[in-house]
Amino acid sequence: MTRSTGIQTSHTTAPRLFVAEPLCEDADIAASHDQAHYLRTVLRCAAGDAVRLFNGSDGEWLGRISLPRRDAVSLSIETALRPQQPEAGPWLVFALLKRDATDLIVRQAVELGVSRLLPIITERTNASRVNGERLRAIAIEAAEQSERLTVPDIDQPQRIDTVLASWPSERHLFVAFERSWVGTPMATSNVGEVALLVGPEGGFTHAERERLRRYDFVTPISLGPFVLRAETAAAAGLAQLLRMGWAEYVAST
Numbered sequence: 001m002t003r004s005t006g007i008q009t010s011h012t013t014a015p016r017l018f019v020a021e022p023l024c025e026d027a028d029i030a031a032s033h034d035q036a037h038y039l040r041t042v043l044r045c046a047a048g049d050a051v052r053l054f055n056g057s058d059g060e061w062l063g064r065i066s067l068p069r070r071d072a073v074s075l076s077i078e079t080a081l082r083p084q085q086p087e088a089g090p091w092l093v094f095a096l097l098k099r100d101a102t103d104l105i106v107r108q109a110v111e112l113g114v115s116r117l118l119p120i121i122t123e124r125t126n127a128s129r130v131n132g133e134r135l136r137a138i139a140i141e142a143a144e145q146s147e148r149l150t151v152p153d154i155d156q157p158q159r160i161d162t163v164l165a166s167w168p169s170e171r172h173l174f175v176a177f178e179r180s181w182v183g184t185p186m187a188t189s190n191v192g193e194v195a196l197l198v199g200p201e202g203g204f205t206h207a208e209r210e211r212l213r214r215y216d217f218v219t220p221i222s223l224g225p226f227v228l229r230a231e232t233a234a235a236a237g238l239a240q241l242l243r244m245g246w247a248e249y250v251a252s253t
Contacts, residue, residue, distance in 0.1 A: 011052065014062075015043055016145075017051060017052070017075075018140045018143060023053055023054070023061045023077055025077060026077065029074070029075045029077065035073065036071065036073040039051070039073050045065050046065070046067075048064055048065065050062060054149055056149065056151055057084060058084060060081045060149060061077050061079065063075040064078060085149055087113065087115060087148060088115055089113035089115045089152075090193075090194045090195055090196060090238065091114060091116040091118060091196070092117050092238065093118045093195055093197040094109075094119060094197070094230070095119075095121070095199050095200035096120070096126075096128070096157055097231065098126070098127065101230065102119070102135070103138055105234045106135050106139055110146065110148070110151070111142050112235065112239065113238075115150070116153045117139075117152055119154070119155065121157055122200050122208060123205045132156065136154060160208065161211070164215060169217050171193040173194075173197055174219050175197045175221065176220075177199075177203070177204065177220050198230055198237060201230055
């Protein structure tokens with residue numbers, strides 16, 4: 001994003017915001033309090049400056065800023081920039097971590113294209129609750145920054161056994177293990193829908209690894225010879241999915 005100097009910015013560098021309202025030509029949308037502060041105070045936008053808007057269902061639209069009051073910003077919709085496209089990326093299943101680490105996982109996962117995040121509770125998980133509104137806000141900010149057209153769903157935390165018991169068998173689950181169960185390099189050709197599972201600090205327990213072995217949809221993978229922090233493992237595994245072919249799967253849907 002670029003700081004406005006009163007000169008209208010180009011479409012590609014205009015600020016980008018997620019809104020909940022329907023987007024269509026000639027619609028007028030009132031920016032939220034936080035959005036108004038961001039546009040007026042942080043970016044110092046002026047009346048007439050361009051802004052890009054998306055809502056997860058109507059594509060991306062060009063709007064213009066108007067400043068009806070000192071504390072308000074109105075967004076006038078002009079034209080469509082991009083039609084809505086499916087973003088059926090992989091799912092990420094991750095053990096809850098401390099707040100900052102969980103925030104980082106959500107931010108990076110959204111930037112890497114996940115379509116759903118499933119926080120889980122394992123035997124070594126030190127947290128059991130999340131601030132859903134906070135994680136949603138982080139996901140929206142990451143979607144705005146990365147130029148996605150959707151904001152992925154974030155589930156409420158569940159026990160790992162509960163998630164596995166209701167797992168859709170058509171979605172292949174790659175599981176990153178440390179040391180005791182060395183996996184194979186990830187290969188996603190012809191596997192269709194995919195997901196990545198990363199464990200907590202300290203890894204999965206022996207009993208959890210044994211249970212995971214029993215599922216036909218589970219494949220252990222290697223993320224390299226070193227022991228990674230959980231948040232690093234999530235980013236590394238998703239990067240492998242991106243590199244090895246889930247983008248080709250999305251393009252074919």
